[in-house]
Amino acid sequence: MQWLYLAIAVVFEITVAIAAGKAEGFKNRGWTATTLASGAIGTYFLSRALLTFDVGVGYAIWTSVAGIGITVLGAVLFGQRLDWRKALGIAVIIAGVVGLQLSGAA
Template structure:
């Protein structure tokens, strides 16, 4: 169940980033509200996942998977083009997440 909670937390963390990008420095009330509500939900589900995961591992998984998700959505939906160095960095992050999983830490 903790993996499900972590997955939900990741989805809402991605929503935080996408909403914040449209909040115009928190001057757009609708997107500001979406950012804050999504952040609260992401934190709620992360806290549930951390009942099972070690905090360092759970937080690392949450931030890194959400970060990769944001880059992928940016590339596929927003027309953003990651550079070769950025793709290399994403690959390193993915390898780190896989390493955490294989180590039994998560």
């Protein structure tokens, strides 16, 4: 169940990043509300996941996977550049997350 909680937390963290970018420095009320609500919901589910995960491992996985999601969605939805360096960084992050999982941390 902790993996489901962590996955939900990741989705809401990605939503926070996208909504914060659209909030225009919190001038746009709708996107600001989305940012704040998504942050609260994501934090709730992260805290649920951290009941089972080691805090450092759970947080590292959460931020890493969300960062990958934000980078990929930025390229797909907003035309942001995804070059080989970013792809290499994503591969290194994935290797790190797999390494954390294989360590038996959760």
